Amino acid sequence: MAIQDVEHCDCTEIHQKTVDQVLAQMPEEDVLYDLAELFKVFGDSTRIRILFALYGADICVCDLAETLNMTQSAVSHQLKILKQSRLVSNRREGKQIYYFLTDDHVRRIIAQGMEHVTE
Amino acid sequence: MAIQDVEHCDCTEIHQKTVDQVLAQMPEEDVLYDLAELFKVFGDSTRIRILFALYGADICVCDLAETLNMTQSAVSHQLKILKQSRLVSNRREGKQIYYFLTDDHVRRIIAQGMEHVTE
DNA sequence: TGAACATATGAACAGTTATTCATATATTTA
DNA sequence: TAAATATATGAATAACTGTTCATATGTTCA
Numbered sequence: 395m396a397i398q399d400v401e402h403c404d405c406t407e408i409h410q411k412t413v414d415q416v417l418a419q420m421p422e423e424d425v426l427y428d429l430a431e432l433f434k435v436f437g438d439s440t441r442i443r444i445l446f447a448l449y450g451a452d453i454c455v456c457d458l459a460e461t462l463n464m465t466q467s468a469v470s471h472q473l474k475i476l477k478q479s480r481l482v483s484n485r486r487e488g489k490q491i492y493y494f495l496t497d498d499h500v501r502r503i504i505a506q507g508m509e510h511v512t513e
Numbered sequence: 514m515a516i517q518d519v520e521h522c523d524c525t526e527i528h529q530k531t532v533d534q535v536l537a538q539m540p541e542e543d544v545l546y547d548l549a550e551l552f553k554v555f556g557d558s559t560r561i562r563i564l565f566a567l568y569g570a571d572i573c574v575c576d577l578a579e580t581l582n583m584t585q586s587a588v589s590h591q592l593k594i595l596k597q598s599r600l601v602s603n604r605r606e607g608k609q610i611y612y613f614l615t616d617d618h619v620r621r622i623i624a625q626g627m628e629h630v631t632e
Numbered sequence: 633t634g635a636a637c638a639t640a641t642g643a644a645c646a647g648t649t650a651t652t653c654a655t656a657t658a659t660t661t662a
Numbered sequence: 663t664a665a666a667t668a669t670a671t672g673a674a675t676a677a678c679t680g681t682t683c684a685t686a687t688g689t690t691c692a
């Protein structure tokens with residue numbers, strides 16, 4: 395999966411000017427990596443379902459599992475990933491832990507995606 | 514990976530009202546699936562790099578491979594996925610095939626993601 | 633303090649996916 | 663038409679990932 399420095403292109407005629415211009419405007423590799431990692435988090439049905447469930451209300455793990463018809467363990471594993479990406483946060487209330495969307499970024503990203511999907 | 518109808522939750526006290534409300538506002542399963550599939554396409558460094566390369570200009574496969582330091586085959590495989598998701602389109606010009614972003618949806622989705630990543 | 637409850641987590645397994653390699657298709661040009 | 667060039671694609675492999683199962687952690691209440 396890593397980008398290797400291989401003999402990459404067997405074409406004879408490269409438009410070097412185009413290549414240089416494109417390279418000049420590309421973001422840094424680590425930004426591209428982080429961006430891909432972010433979208434990867436959205437790129438799973440379970441996590442999308444969790445994010446939608448949290449769209450309008452704070453919910454505890456147990457209710458999430460019930461709502462999405464999943465095991466508590468599976469939900470917890472995915473919540474961990476969502477939390478590491480700072481898409482969701484949580485707070486404890488007694489025995490239960492409530493999760494919620496960290497901020498409106500998530501809603502906007504999802505909204506943009508929905509526009510593409512439902513057009 | 515499929516959502517199974519298992520005994521999902523061993524909690525005693527479910528907030529049924531919350532569960533029902535959340536379920537009522539969830540999009541259809543197939544919309545959620547499509548949305549996850551869309552983000553999955555963005556969730557790979559190679560494809561993100563291709564999309565950024567196409568951000569400002571139409572580029573042929575060969576120049577893409579050169580720009581991204583990849584084999585032509587790997588680029589073609591990923592372009593196929595991007596095309597199936599209608600994120601990119603292409604046109605032939607003689608021997609070469611130029612790829613370009615289908616519309617501004619892609620740019621907006623990427624822009625939203627960048628906001629989250631670079632904050 | 634101990635039992636019950638809610639959540640988190642590590643290991644293992646199964647399914648998925650990106651790249652490579654070899655080769656096929658399609659266009660141009662000599 | 664044959665050769666050269668540009669792109670596409672199928673099969674195989676290696677790496678990655680989501681779920682399950684078993685269990686650990688942390689909180690409340692009797």
